[in-house]
Structures are given as C-alpha cells and as structure tokens.
Amino acid sequence: MASEAQKSLADFFDRLEKAVKSTASAQAKKFVAQKAVEIIRRRTLLGGSVSEFLGRRGKLKALSPRYREFRTNFDLLSNKTTPNKSNLTLTGQMLDSLRVKSVRADEIIIGPTGSRNDSDLTNAQVAAFVEEQGRPFLNLSDLEFKQLLRIYRQQFTDLLKRARVSYRPR
C-alpha cells in the first residue's frame, strides 16, 4: 500500500492569485481550502473522479462484482452509499476525515486525517490505496476551480470593483 494521500493546493492558489491579480491572505486561503475539501467530498459522494489538477470530472470506476457482493452483506454500510454505488464510501470514515491539514505561508495541504475504527490503517493510507486502484479523487477539476474562484471573489473581493477574471477553461 502507498504511504499517504494528500494534496498541496500550491498550484491552485498560484492560479487563483493570477486570476484575481492579487495575493490571497492566509485567512482567505484557509477558507477557500475548506471549501475545496467540501467540493471534493461532495463530488466523490456523487461518484465523480478527477485524475489531474484542472482536468475534467469523470466517473469513479465501477465496483467489482465480488466487492459488490461483500458490500451487500456488510452490516455497517454507510447510508451515503449502496452496495453497487462506487463513491469511495463503505463506512464513510475516509471521506468524513478530509480536512485542511496544514496552512503555511507557502503551502496548504488538504487530505484525509486520523486512523480508522475498523483497522490499523490511517484514512490517508486508505485514500492512497483507492487512488492506486484507479479511483483518483484528491484533485480539483477545471469547473471546481471556477466554483472556488467565484467563492473567493464573493467572499474576499468587491465584486463591483473587482479585478477582472482572466481564467477561462482549457
């Protein structure tokens, strides 16, 4: 199993700052990073996958018949999924554990945190495993970037006198 999955938002904030032509404060970065966590969690629960930064959203790979059968008989299956639904949710611990892990001047890290109540693994190890299995999720798509850019502009810039937004989807 790979070490641990986490994501630096350095590239994201580089893009954001270029788009709004100003430097985001640490407070603004933390706020937007928290929104990024919420967007990733929601999209994954809906079955979406993003394999690269600013890539297109796709669907998470379907579950194998054997694993679906296991889930059918699993008593603790989360109410946020079904035996056949591929949304990186069995008990729900891994997605629930997504957090802003660190905020420093030059780097913000988001990712799964803590250990699990059903094994010795950490949630970050489980996330790394599912990504290795071809279900990447710890990324931001082009449209998610646009959502976050809008949230940032709404919260931290004066929309009436704002810097022009130069970002356009690829």
Place this chain on the structure above:
Amino acid sequence: MRIPKSLTKRERIELADLVIEHIVDRTQRGRDKDGRAFPRYSKEYAESLDFKNAGKSKGDVNLTMSGDMLAAIQVLDDAPGKIRIGFERGSDENARADGNIRGTYGSDTPSRKKARDFLGIKPEVLSKLIERVKKDGE
C-alpha cells in the same frame, strides 16, 4: 444578447462576466430568468441518494448538485454589439442545462411545467450592468 456597439472588447468581456455572475447568483437564489421561482423538485429526485449526498434540501431549488453546471457557463462569443453566453457544445453541462431549460430531464418531450429556464437576464438588469461597465471604463 444585444448590447451597445460602443462597448470595447474589454468592456464586453467585463459585461459578460457580470451577466454570468448575475445568472449564477439569481439561479442559486431559486429564481429563473424572469425572476420567478423555479418549479419544485420531483418527489423521486428529492428522495434520491445523490440529492441527500449533495446536501440539498427539498425546498431549496437552485439547480446546484455538484455545482458544475452553473460553473460551466461561459462567454461563447463576442463582437461589437453582441455577447453570447452559454455552454460548450457537446458537454455534459450543456446537456444538463438543456434538460433544465426545456424541462425534458432525459425524456424527449419538453415540459413547460417542469422547465427551469435560468439562462437569460431581464432587459432592465442588463441595462444596469451595461451602465456599470461604462462607468468603470470612465
């Protein structure tokens, strides 16, 4: 949409950004292009797992599930006297928007009762945005 021919390229792009901002904001407040409340979500949709997983509430009809559809609105074209706003042809978001606007939602038959036409702007609101852009340019 028709706009004054006197607007420069830069002003047209700024206006288009403001129009998109208005459409997204108004849609997320549950209003269509004429300012009317959207038809309610169907019982089946409101009880679906995805609806719950997206953190939506039944009474809050804002055309926002993942948020991708509204984020995908973009400037398609601009020229002196006009700007065109919409979705990339052939994209998933274009199909979803079309389903909302015509009220088809996957079926072939449009339904005015179910339609949620969010892609547009009242002439008086557009006029105000044009004035704002002109003022910014002074």
